[in-house]
Amino acid sequence: MKGNRQLQKQATRKRIIRSAARVFADHGILVTTTEQVARAAGVAHGTVFAHFRTQEALIVAVIEELGADVAGRLHELASRSRGVAAVLRAHLKGLAEYEGLYRRLVVEGMQLPARARTSLVMVQSAISHHVSEAAEREMEAGSVRRMPVALLFNTWIGLLHHYLANADLFSPHGSVLDRRGPELCRHFLSLIRTEQNQR
Amino acid sequence: MKGNRQLQKQATRKRIIRSAARVFADHGILVTTTEQVARAAGVAHGTVFAHFRTQEALIVAVIEELGADVAGRLHELASRSRGVAAVLRAHLKGLAEYEGLYRRLVVEGMQLPARARTSLVMVQSAISHHVSEAAEREMEAGSVRRMPVALLFNTWIGLLHHYLANADLFSPHGSVLDRRGPELCRHFLSLIRTEQNQR
DNA sequence: AGATTTAGTGACTATAAAGTCAATGAGTTG
């Protein structure tokens, strides 16, 4: 067999990425050393560099994996949703699995390598697209106040990121998304809905 | 004279703090080295440590200076303001002078020493207090929708911080507060005001 | 089976940056 060896290598690579993602989520991305990642993955320090030329390349790989996965998941969940409320719920649900790592992305975002930031922007573009479409439909129908969709979306993302970034304040133990997500959703909806359409 | 020497020392300390603030604002807080600060202040590397036991102590000193100043300024500006609109404008105006450094605080906030974070929290408490009071008055008067004031405030601060953190996106050259502040203000007000009170 | 390739290893190197300290000399005091 020829593929066995390549397969093993890919498996090791995956293990490094997965372990890195866990350590990043627990302790932060930029403060994590390549040696911590190696230990978490159960490989030697040098092995990390056999798979990723630099630490930056590792970070990018981890975040691009998350980005691709979350963007896909969001697209799937959101494209079946008609109303803004459903899209927002889909957003929270799609993020839930990666909350720990996504939180670090939000917190350390601007200090991360450019290519890593791109992944975050892509995730936001995906959700922005669905939110904007649903919002425009509802503005047409009169259930959402007329306003620039960019501002509507930035208000939502700003609110959400503020809660994620300050999770230790808003939900000291356990997931902020679980504990505060529904409340944020309701509040934001009540802000953008016309008064006849409050429920 | 006895005081001349002490005076010189305090002047040097101030110069280090001011230079550090400038370098922090330009390049980031945590990526700035003590040697860069020394060079910017025109002193030797060792001098920085003659004034601050550790790098962390320097960072805390810089940020506490900003915190005290901004909090005072906000209090002054905001306590004369009756309505929410005026308080928000005061908020933006009070921040304007320190926009560069404040932006870094927002971006790096969670990774900074605990005492530095406290300064940020204090600034936010100051503004939160004024916003909440004005909002409650206006809810009573019927010009602002009824909602939990904490959520109202977090929506505002989340929106503002999102624009500050992504200033390079929202205003590639020059101040975001100048270029986007008024727009954010108007948008936020239209969200929280009752429909009869839109203007 | 013997030769060859390569995933993985871990000790080692290079580098950057925080923090130290003995020396200096300007300012202060008696």
Added chain:
DNA sequence: CAACTCATTGACTTTATAGTCACTAAATCT
């Protein structure tokens, strides 16, 4: 003016960590 104090200096030490490389052993090839 002589003695002393202390703010400032910058070369030096220490430490942390990214990245390298000669080597091992297991898989693959001929």
